[in-house]
Amino acid sequence: MSKSRESRLEELQDLEPSLEEFRLEVIQGLSQSQKTLPCKFLYDRRGSEIFDRICDLPEYYPTRTELHILQRHAGDIAASLGPEVRLVEFGSGAGTKIRLLLTALDRPAAYLPVDISRDHLVAANADLARSFPDLSIAPVCADYTEPFALPELAGARYRTTAGFFPGSTIGNFTRAEAVGFLSAARNLLGDGAVMVVGVDLVKDLDVLLAAYDDKAGVTAAFNLNLLRRINRELAGSFDLSHFRHEARWNAELERIEMHLVSLRDQEVAVGTRRFRFREGETIHTESSHKYRLDGFHELAREAGFDPIEVWTDERKLFSVHALRARQETTPS
Ligand SMILES: C[S@@+](CC[C@H](N)C(=O)[O-])C[C@H]1O[C@@H](n2cnc3c(N)ncnc32)[C@H](O)[C@@H]1O
Known part of the structure; x- marks a missing residue:
């Protein structure tokens, strides 16, 4: 590991999850009866930029x-x-x-x-x-x-x-x-x-729900970006206009859940795998326990x-x- 000349910033230690790890976790998550995707994958470059905009939202x-x-x-x-x-x-x-x-x-x-x-x-x-x-x-x-x-x-x-x-x-x-x-x-x-x-x-529930479903739709864009990432990196065929963002309060577990709701019956490919969605079925993408x-x-x-x-x-x-x-x- 060598230091850059201008500062005491060391070179990056790079243990980024591989594409294959991403693929396996996506396929595993979409194969469950309640479909899920791990929230850590919300943060590609674009996802991190959108998250920074969320941090500035009034809600x-x-x-x-x-x-x-x-x-x-x-x-x-x-x-x-x-x-x-x-x-x-x-x-x-x-x-x-x-x-x-x-x-x-x-x-x-x-x-x-x-x-x-x-x-x-x-x-x-x-x-x-x-x-x-x-x-x-x-x-x-x-x-x-x-x-x-x-x-x-x-x-x-x-x-x-x-x-x-x-x-x-x-x-x-x-x-x-x-x-x-x-x-x-x-x-x-x-x-x-x-x-x-x-x-x-x-x-208060109103404060919580607004924080995860802002008026400007920035959190919705953050959530949907995960499908865009799957399309780009894993040869996915998600049509983003066929899903919508939803924030829900799970009272039993005291957590906000982010979901992507399928707006129709549809079939989506991830590489060679195909996944069926019923209208109203969701992918659970993130929980925020309070x-x-x-x-x-x-x-x-x-x-x-x-x-x-x-x-x-x-x-x-x-x-x-x-x-x-x-x-x-x-x-x-
Ligand atoms: C909710 S944001 C918080 C960012 C910042 N710490 C803040 O307080 O505003 C979560 C951060 O953790 C990172 N992250 C999420 N899951 C991770 C994981 N499993 N391993 C490493 N970093 C992760 C994301 O990339 C993102 O930068």
């Missing part, structure tokens, strides 16, 4: 509310991470939120952004390296639900390793998956590591973390949690 309260919390409590959050930290960000996206943390941190030693959306990751970190020329940055393109190793950073001296997982992306997992993800993150970061996690909260503070603390404890602090906005729309990885007790 999409999570981004601006989390930014407000991070701005207001940046000093406390930075203090919980400590000086000379090596910071791993899961699902780093446009890298807007990390700027607030990096500015508040005491001599951050290294930043390791992990994201599945390769081109977006490269562009975001080229920008970040220009803003923080003394910071060692080592981007990793990977699916963070699969095991991966953190890149070695020659010359970067750090005291501790910490995690940052904003955007309520943890809500995309089922509860069991979220426990599994945090347990794996705990093993990756090590005993005593602090993990800062943004978690969206249960709230939490209560106690419920999330319980989940974190199950994954081996002790909650140390939580910050919220005045309206209790969103929460940012600092969790500490419990010391592993060795059996005597």
Whole structure:
């Protein structure tokens, strides 16, 4: 791994899922009785650009509310991470939120952004390296639900390793998956590591539904882009005008679900495979679980973390949690 001359930005560690992995997951998802597609594939280059536009929508309260919390409590959050930290960000996206943390941190030693959306990751970190020329940055393109190793950073001296997982992306997992993800993150970061996690909260249904089905149709374009991606990369034959976006509240599981609803009986090809759709049948493309503070603390404890602090906005729309990885007790 070599460094670029102008900055301390390391070359990308590229573990992007292969086309074959994408194909297998799409075929598996479309073969189920409730058809599904994994939400991680919503983020190709175009999907990431559309997501950035979602973040600016008036209806999409999570981004601006989390930014407000991070701005207001940046000093406390930075203090919980400590000086000379090596910071791993899961699902780093446009890298807007990390700027607030990096500015508040005491001599951050290294930043390791992990994201599945390769081109977006490269562009975001080229920008970040220009803003923080003394910071060692080592981007990793990977699916963070699969095991991966953190890149070695020659010359970067750090005291501790910490995690940052904003955007309520943890809500995309089922509860069991979220426990599994945090347990794996705990093993990756090590005993005593602090993990800062943004978690969206249960709230009025009108506010929730509008956030996932905006008037301008940007979220609809984000959802439908997955079909466009399948057409382009996997020789699919989806006609986008034969599907529509829908956001639903699943009261039992306290989650918003995004679906693509088939507008007619139709057959669609993905390469050599064919899939039948009845009119009204849906593909479930994303879940966004909403939490209560106690419920999330319980989940974190199950994954081996002790909650140390939580910050919220005045309206209790969103929460940012600092969790500490419990010391592993060795059996005597
Ligand atoms: C909801 S967006 C949040 C982006 C940003 N962290 C924020 O707070 O605005 C989710 C981000 O996680 C990335 N992502 C989603 N699933 C992933 C996976 N399985 N592995 C790695 N990155 C993933 C996406 O590419 C996207 O950048």
